[in-house]
Amino acid sequence: DVVVTQSPDSLAVSLGERATINCKSSQSVFHSSNNNNYLAWYQQKPGQPPKRLIFWASLRESGVPDRFSGSGSGTDFTLTISSLQAEDVAVYYCQQHYYTPFTFGQGTRLEIK
């Protein structure tokens, strides 16, 4: 199975500051025929299902604030929150959907410092 590893496991950032979460896949999830990276980012708040923020590694879901951005290709990816807001406190997961089983990272808990 493809192993997806996030870092760090937890992160405390001051309001208005930048938060960066990394995601590394044990195999490349880039598909050359369509130039897409099969990697998505999800946000999960307590008692709620995951919510997709970013798809194809860098495309923002409709309605997601533009302070959220995704980057990377192949095996290394990053979710960046440019200016942390209180409502961004959550656990963030990346998931590869190129190889079955479609594995998730272990999650990164984001808190306010």
Place this chain on the structure above:
Amino acid sequence: EVQLVESGGGLVQPGGSLRLSCAASGFTFSNYAMSWVRQAPGKGPEWVSVICGSDNNTYYADSVRGRFTISRDNSKNTLFLQLNSLRVEDTAVYYCAKAEGSSCYRSSDCWGQGTLVTVCS
């Protein structure tokens, strides 16, 4: 508006069975791949299974293959997950999720609220 509503969870003994359902609305159900993802208490999501929208191909996690069966009834806009030979470690909230296309290899853009399956004696 896309809606996914799971049902069928409950308390079951090890070795028992359950059938989960996910009622879909707000989109052309047959055109989309659908997945089940579970989340054990205090843990991260674990992908369980997917059924494609184009050809009804199915894929499973190793941990459930041979025990769980995913299926769909496009005439009733409903996704199912048959859970057999349940184990304590299958205890989780089970979410159904809609892919953003008919291919199984698409991420999930909409999730239900989940249904809780508890396996214990």
